[in-house]
Amino acid sequence: MCGIVGYVGKAQAAPILLDGLSKLEYRGYDSAGMAVYDGQQINIQKATGRLKVLSELTHDGEIMPGTVGIGHTRWATHGEPSDTNAHPHFNKSRTIALVHNGIIENYQKLKNLLSEKGYEFYSETDTEVVVNLLDYYYNKYGKDMLTAVTKVMHRVEGSYALGIIFQDHPDLVYSVRKDSPLIVGMAQDGNLIASDVPAVLKYTRDVYFIENQEIACLSEHDIRFFNEDGDEIQKEAKHIDWDINAAEKNGYEHFMLKEIYEQPKAVRDTISPRIKDGQIEIEELGMSDEEIKAIKKIHIVACGSAYHTGVTNKYVFEGLARIPVEVDLASEFRYRNPILNEGDLLIVISQSGETADSLAALRLAKEKGITTLGIVNVVGSSIAREADRVMYTWAGPEIAVATTKAYSCQLVALYLLALKFAGVRGEISDETMKEYLRDIEMLPNQIESLLGNQERIQKFANRYVAAKDVFFIGRGIDYAISLEGSLKLKEISYIHSEAYAAGELKHGTISLIEDGTLVTAVVTQEDLYKKTISNIVEVKTRGAVVMAITNDDNLEIEKCADYTIYVPKTNQYFTNSLAIIPLQIFSYYVSVGRGLDVDKPRNLAKSVTVE
Secondary structure (H helix, E strand, O other): OOEEEEEEEOOOHHHHHHHHHHHHHHHOOOEEEEEEEOOOOEEEEEEEOOHHHHHHHOOOOOOOOOOEEEEEEEOOOOOOOOOOOOOOEEOOOOOEEEEEEEEEOOHHHHHHHHHHOOOOOOOOOOHHHHHHHHHHHHHHOOOOHHHHHHHHHHHOOEEEEEEEEEOOEEEEEEEEEEEOOOEEEEEOOEEEEEOOHHHOOOOOOEEEEOOOOEEEEEOOOOEEEEOOOOOEEOOOOEEOOOOHHHHOOOOOOOHHHHHHHOHHHHHHHHHHHHEEOOEEOOOOOOOOHHHHHOOOEEEEEEOHHHHHHHHHHHHHHHHHHOOOEEEEEHHHHHHHOOOOOOOEEEEEEEOOOOOHHHHHHHHHHHHOOOEEEEEEOOOOOHHHHHOOEEEEOOOOOOOOOOOOHHHHHHHHHHHHHHHHHHHHOOOOOHHHHHHHHHHHHHHHHHHHHHHOOHHHHHHHHHOOOOOOEEEEEEOOHHHHHHHHHHHHHHHHHOOEEEEEEHHHHHHOHHHHOOOOOEEEEEEOOHHHHHHHHHHHHHHHHOOOEEEEEEEOOOHHHHHOOOEEEEEOOOOHHHOHHHHHHHHHHHHHHHHHHOOOOOOOOOOOOOOOOOO
16 A cells, blocks of 8 residues: 655656655555665655655755656554665665555565575565565576566566666666556656556656556667566557646645535536436446346445445345345455355455455456446456446546545446446436436535535534544435444544444444433435434433534434434435535544544545555
8 A cells, every 4th residue: 555656767756756655645644765876876865754854854856966866655564664664665775765555464474584695684564575586597598588577477476566777777767567556658858657546647648557467668768568577468458537726725724625615526527427418328348238137236335435336236236126235345245265156246445446355356257257347436457448348437536535526426336337227227217317317416516505515514523522432323225324424423533433233223233322421313215205304303302412414404403412403305225425525525624623534534544455
């Protein structure tokens, strides 16, 4: 979950590396470092803490001259955050420097073998083992860089994206990947590597997506690609259309707030191209009507917030398309020996398209001969490339660790997919389809109206910055909304927060309620109003303070809730898209009120590319 960058060209490397790392800091911010060849030797600077510490140490890169270099921002896995454990790592003579995103699973075995050959180690990291193994093969095979890299690839087990520079060949940057994301960008005055697209948008829109077990060799004017056997291969560049301003704050205090306010546009961009003349067209999906009719069961697999969109859409797919759905956490799916049968469809949801557990689940399904469909935001990502079918969300770059707009776009993409399946399978009439689509097309404007309620929610949030426990309750889709609302609060405010199906309160959970405990009740499912109101009364009797999120026609709730936020009425299947907005805003202002780093919550990274 670290971020790596590299540059070779005409310009000074260090400022470009720092700029690229600033766009990747959401991937890790325990420490940062750079290695730049200064014309005589590889100069390395590393610092514990946020990237600004490294920037200040190097005077924004001014004291690290040179036109070739690599950089790294770390989310610690092996070894605590420290200057010593920070990347880049290097061999004893400092003639090879390397940055790494991933985990080397057999590092201890390799470390023991290298120790027997006289190698010494200064850090606790698995990455230092890789650079010393590279040094060993480099010297063993006549200082042939490509051979050394391929030998390392054959020996290490685990996941990795590597950026490497050699003092003997100061005009080159080598990179290689396995199960960790890596792109190569072609710029006018040089070439770059990076873990993610935002790091290169300032310099180029033309990128190569590196596949597993592929090597890239970059010089100022050239990019060459090789397979794991060292044979040269050809690759095609992709053009990225993202707006460069999407990766900037543009006057907002935090990326999260900016991305909350970008949701109407992001949702509209995801919906609009897919609704034409009252019909749903998902051009990239490539599924025939016969294939859709043949689906017997759907497995939705995802992690974190993406998993919560799956929980919501279990209700939507089953209610509209009448297809049975199982929803699994990707980290659990492949370890429970899932039953997969002919006619099943596996839907994998991931913003980055690189989530390690989700990618592993997809590969398992493909091994079993099951059709796979990726719902992803990043074009050209691993899941997008490896899934049999793909549907893109058009959220644009999302920088804050806590997802908002990508989550909302996943929701509406799945709504459209469910309706597409329902229509093809004859489960809803043409007239009913038009009604559903009208409701979906109204969502961006309705989200926009909710964003105008910011100040009122902020005032209420300020009362709970010192809360120790907050509970979220709901039934049906409202329970799915509660899961996401709870996650948003806990991940950026560090307040203990849990979501419960409201009907389960009496089975133990209600014992946790005491005077002053905040309970957030989501009440948008009209058929369940009375039951959830009964649950609100139960927690109120035990001393809870209740914040309710409900439809604007449910005035009865004011009799029991202490604070009510009304959302516009929409179809019951689509209420998550509206009810989640005030919960995002509430969580944001609680975190701000606690003086926390909203965009970079402790111990978390944006893209989880290791198990």
